[in-house]
Amino acid sequence: MSVLVVENLRKSFGALRATDDVTMTVEPGEIHALIGPNGAGKTTLVSLIAGEHVPDAGHIRLLGRDVTRHSGPKRARGGLGRSYQITQLMAEETAEANVAMAEQASQGHSFRFWRDAATDGSLCEPARAALDRVGLSGRASTKVTDLSHGERRQLELAIILARRAQLLLLDEPMAGLGHEESIRMTTLLRGLKGDHSILLVEHDMDAVFALADRVTVLVRGRVIASGPPGTIRRDPEVRSAYLGDSLDEATPAEVPA
Amino acid sequence: MSTSTLRTPAAPSLRRGVLTLAWLLPLGVFFVALPWIQEATGVTWLVSTLTRFAIYALAAAALNLVMGYGGLVSFGHGAFFGVGGYVVAILAHHLAEGDALLGAASGSALAVWPLAVLTSGLLGLAIGWLSLRTSGVQFIMITLAFGQLVFILLVSLEYYGGDDGLLVPQRSSLPWVSRPSLVHVYYASVGLLALWLLFTARLVRSRFGAVLRGLRQSERRIASLGYPARPYRLVAFAISAAGMGLAGALWAEYARFVSPDMAAWTKSGEFMAMVILGGVGTLAGPVVGASIYLALEQGFTVLTERWMLLFGPALVLVVLLGRRGVVGMVESGMAAWRARRG
Numbered sequence: 001m002s003v004l005v006v007e008n009l010r011k012s013f014g015a016l017r018a019t020d021d022v023t024m025t026v027e028p029g030e031i032h033a034l035i036g037p038n039g040a041g042k043t044t045l046v047s048l049i050a051g052e053h054v055p056d057a058g059h060i061r062l063l064g065r066d067v068t069r070h071s072g073p074k075r076a077r078g079g080l081g082r083s084y085q086i087t088q089l090m091a092e093e094t095a096e097a098n099v100a101m102a103e104q105a106s107q108g109h110s111f112r113f114w115r116d117a118a119t120d121g122s123l124c125e126p127a128r129a130a131l132d133r134v135g136l137s138g139r140a141s142t143k144v145t146d147l148s149h150g151e152r153r154q155l156e157l158a159i160i161l162a163r164r165a166q167l168l169l170l171d172e173p174m175a176g177l178g179h180e181e182s183i184r185m186t187t188l189l190r191g192l193k194g195d196h197s198i199l200l201v202e203h204d205m206d207a208v209f210a211l212a213d214r215v216t217v218l219v220r221g222r223v224i225a226s227g228p229p230g231t232i233r234r235d236p237e238v239r240s241a242y243l244g245d246s247l248d249e250a251t252p253a254e255v256p257a
Numbered sequence: 258m259s260t261s262t263l264r265t266p267a268a269p270s271l272r273r274g275v276l277t278l279a280w281l282l283p284l285g286v287f288f289v290a291l292p293w294i295q296e297a298t299g300v301t302w303l304v305s306t307l308t309r310f311a312i313y314a315l316a317a318a319a320l321n322l323v324m325g326y327g328g329l330v331s332f333g334h335g336a337f338f339g340v341g342g343y344v345v346a347i348l349a350h351h352l353a354e355g356d357a358l359l360g361a362a363s364g365s366a367l368a369v370w371p372l373a374v375l376t377s378g379l380l381g382l383a384i385g386w387l388s389l390r391t392s393g394v395q396f397i398m399i400t401l402a403f404g405q406l407v408f409i410l411l412v413s414l415e416y417y418g419g420d421d422g423l424l425v426p427q428r429s430s431l432p433w434v435s436r437p438s439l440v441h442v443y444y445a446s447v448g449l450l451a452l453w454l455l456f457t458a459r460l461v462r463s464r465f466g467a468v469l470r471g472l473r474q475s476e477r478r479i480a481s482l483g484y485p486a487r488p489y490r491l492v493a494f495a496i497s498a499a500g501m502g503l504a505g506a507l508w509a510e511y512a513r514f515v516s517p518d519m520a521a522w523t524k525s526g527e528f529m530a531m532v533i534l535g536g537v538g539t540l541a542g543p544v545v546g547a548s549i550y551l552a553l554e555q556g557f558t559v560l561t562e563r564w565m566l567l568f569g570p571a572l573v574l575v576v577l578l579g580r581r582g583v584v585g586m587v588e589s590g591m592a593a594w595r596a597r598r599g
Contacts, residue, residue, distance in 0.1 A: 050481065076483035088478040090471050101471055105482040110464040111492065117464045163482055 001064050003028055003167045003197040004049065009058035011048055018044040019055070020221035026167060031189070031198045033208045033229075036218035037242050042201045043085065045218065046171050049199070050082045051075040063166060076105075081165025083156040085172045085201075089144045095155050096140040099127035102162035130162040131155075134188060150181040157188065167197050174204040186210055209233065217242060288447050292440050302555075304443050310551050311446035312507045315453055317531040317543030319500025324529065325538030326461050327493045328473030332397050332525050333384065333404025337377040337498040339411055339520025341505025344373035346423045346515040353426035366429035366437075366445070366510075373506035374499045380407075381498020385491045404525055411517040422516025425509055442510045449507065450544075453500060458540055460496075469493050530568075534575050536584030545583050 004026040011019040018041040026032045036042055047053045049060060051072035060068045067075050076082075090098050100123040104110055107122070117123055131137050134154040139147060147155065153173055160168055173189070174182045186207045192198065193211070202208050208215065209229045216226040217238050225235045232238055287294075288307070295303040316338055323329045352364045384403045391399055417423045428437045431445065460466050468489045471479045476486055509515050518524065527550070535546025553571065557564030579585045 052477075071485065072480050073483050073485045076481055082481045084477070084481075088475045088481070090474040090478065092474060093470075097467070101467055101479070102482055104464050104467065105484060110468045110484070110489070112464040113466075114459050114463055116459070116462045117467045118462060120464075123464075159478075159482075 001028075002026065002061070003063060004199065005059075005061040006045075006049065007059040007061070009045070009048060009060065010056045011044060011053060012056055017221045019048060022058075022218070022221070022223055024216050024223065024226065026197050026199050027213075028197050029194045030213040031193055031200055031211050033200045033202060033212035033215045034218060035202065035205075035208055035215060035242065039220075040218040041221040042218055043171060044221075046082070046169050046199070046201055050080065050169055076163070076165075079166040080169065081160035081163045081167065082169040083160055083171060083173060085175055087152045087156050089152060089155060089159075091144045094141050094143055095131060095136055095147065095151075095158075096124065096127050098144060098155060099130050099158050099162045100124060102159045103127050103130075106162065106164050126162060127158075130158040133161060133191075134158040135184070150177050150184075153177060153181075153185065154188070157185075161192075165196075167199065168192070169199050169201075171201045172203060173200070174202055174207055182207060292443070304440060306551060306555065308439065308443040308446050308511050310548055311443070311450045312504050312511060313528075313531060313551065314544045314547035315446070315450045315507070316501055316504035317528050317535070317547050318450070318453055318457060319497050319504060320528045321532045321537065321539075321543045322457060322460070322497040322500070323490075323494055324532055325536075325542065326466065326473070327469050327490060327497075329389075329490060329494070330397050330529075331388075331400040331494070331497075332522065332529070333388075333400035333402070333407075334497070334501050334528055335522065335524035336384070336404040336407035336520045337381055337501035338505040338508070338524060338528070339407060339515070339517065340380055341373040341377045341502030342509040342515040342519050343411060343414075343417070343423070343505075344376050344502070345369055345429065345506045345509035346425045347417060348372070349425045349427060349429065349509075350417065350423060364427070364430050366431050369429045370503065370506050374502045377502020377505065378495050378499030381495040381501075382491065385494030385498070389487050389490050389494065401522055401525075404520065404522055408517050408520045408522070411520055418516075420517065422514060422518075425513040425515065428510050428513065437510070439511070442507065446507045446511070449503060453503070454540065454544070461540075465489065465492070530572055532582075534572055534582055536582030537580070539581060539584045542582055542584045549583065 002025040006022055006024050009019050009022045010017070020041075022045060024032070034042055034045065044053065048055050051067070051070055051074070055068065058068070059066060062075060062078050062080055065078065067078060070078065090101065093101075097118065100117065103123050103126045104117065128137065128140055131140050134157050136151060136154050136158060139151060144152065144155070153176075157173065170189075174185055177185060182204055189198070189200070189207075189211055200208070200211065212229050214227065215229050215232040217224050217232060217235075219241050224241060225232055225238045227235075291307060292304055295301065316334075320331070320334045323331050348369050349364070384400070388396055388399045388403065412420055428442065431437050431441055434441055461470065468479065468484055472484075472486050472489060480486065505519060508519065531546035531550045532543050533546070534549055535544065536542030550568075553568050554564060557567045561567070575582055579589070581588070
């Protein structure tokens with residue numbers, strides 16, 4: 001059973017067709033990359049899947065359940081985890097508290113009014129484990145405001161890992177990262193492969209072709225190609241629309257954003 | 258900092274505990290001994306002023322729960338203060354008239370105060386449920402509108418004095434005290450303020466508090482973790498309204514008089530001023546804010562009846578100097594001092 005099924009999804013903002021009849025799936029344990037030029041509607045599609053926008057038509061199925069009419073929080077409870085292109089973190093809290101918040105959400109409702117959450121071992125221990133997994137164990141008690149941009153990206157990942165989501169929607173996890181940091185993030189994501197099903201929106205083509213099992217190319221809201229990375233790389237339509245000629249040199253890192 | 262981290266991890270928390278006790282203990286002794294201090298010094302306004310302080314601080318602390326920790330600027334919290342006061346006054350009125358309302362009006366504070374708290378809390382649930390569909394400036398306006406609605410409702414209660422307000426014929430009886438004096442109200446107010454602060458301290462650090470603080474900092478993140486925002490904010494709003502009701506009930510016992518002014522938007526504004534002055538989203542902020550507010554009121558009224566004219570600029574100054582009020586300034590000052598000391 002597919003983890004995520006998107007069927008004939010449509011969304012318009014006025015005259016702009018941001019999502020135009022998109023159909024795609026994410027299979028268990030795979031990394032499915034979603035690429036396309038700026039303004040192709042990648043973030044809109046992610047927002048539709050995450051439940052932050054309501055589609056005009058079409059269906060979204062998460063782990064076999066039709067979630068098209070579910071709110072964002074309800075989809076999150078149904079197994080969907082999302083990271084943001086612009087990091088969304090609790091800026092005044094420590095890294096550990098941010099992850100503990102996710103662990104807390106995994107344990108059900110939070111109408112508990114008395115016990116100190118910061119010293120609750122059932123929250124802190126899994127939080128530290130998740131921080132450890134993304135290589136942030138040394139920064140657990142650092143406030144978010146004192147973390148570097150790259151560390152915040154890692155923290156975003158730790159949060160959705162602690163949320164124990166089956167499907168991870170990663171919206172440009174490499175955005176703004178330096179070369180070294182990108183490589184570290186790629187290694188990190190490769191480590192998640194198999195355990196998690198991932199829909200990866202990314203501009204960094206090195207990362208996409210290193211990680212993805214399948215690639216879907218979005219242009220002006222439409223899917224123009226979908227398939228294994230090798231096929232996509234050779235697809236003439238994709239090359240003219242997006243990848244350009246830089247791929248001839250087999251150094252796809254310089255693809256214009 | 259650099260030296261304390263070298264010690265065993267238990268040492269700093271122990272030291273902090275001792276430090277807390279070092280200033281909390283004399284403070285407690287002062288509050289307990291106050292009636293005797295008044296007698297010894299002959300300063301007749303001490304107990305009365307500090308009762309007012311405790312009640313204002315309680316109200317400000319209750320407001321701070323939504324305003325500071327929840328990031329929801331409610332401009333209608335005076336309504337809950339007023340309703341709490343009216344519950345006490347109306348029950349006392351009927352008791353004196355000999356037609357005890359609801360049967361619960363045995364005149365015992367143990368029945369009357371919880372009823373005031375419950376009424377305000379339920380009203381908070383209703384107003385919050387309607388208001389929390391909005392956010393930002395709209396939320397400020399809609400809570401202001403509901404606050405004014407309650408105000409007008411109280412004005413229109415002709416039977417209970419309307420515009421003129423209602424006298425409280427006798428105070429609610431306390432256990433072992435059938436006719437409490439001002440001193441008893443004073444002790445009750447200070448005690449309940451301490452309990453409320455303890456409750457708030459626990460609440461904001463609990464799982465519920467974490468969600469509430471998280472919603473203020475990044476609503477999108479909290480939503481993407483699976484939390485719907487409204488139920489959590491609504492519960493916080495209702496708890497805050499209940500605390501406001503308790504403060505209003507104590508005010509009725511203290512002043513032995515209630516009037517619609519308790520629920521007016523100006524009252525909501527006063528409580529907001531206290532929270533902002535002391536420090537939004539800090540535990541001590543509302544208490545500090547209430548004491549400064551009362552000190553200025555007490556001090557400036559000697560100079561001029563229009564003491565608000567002086568209070569206004571003072572408030573603006575504090576807001577301009579730091580977002581976290583007086584408590585924030587003290588905290589950053591202490592941090593700077595510690596840094597300079599190495």
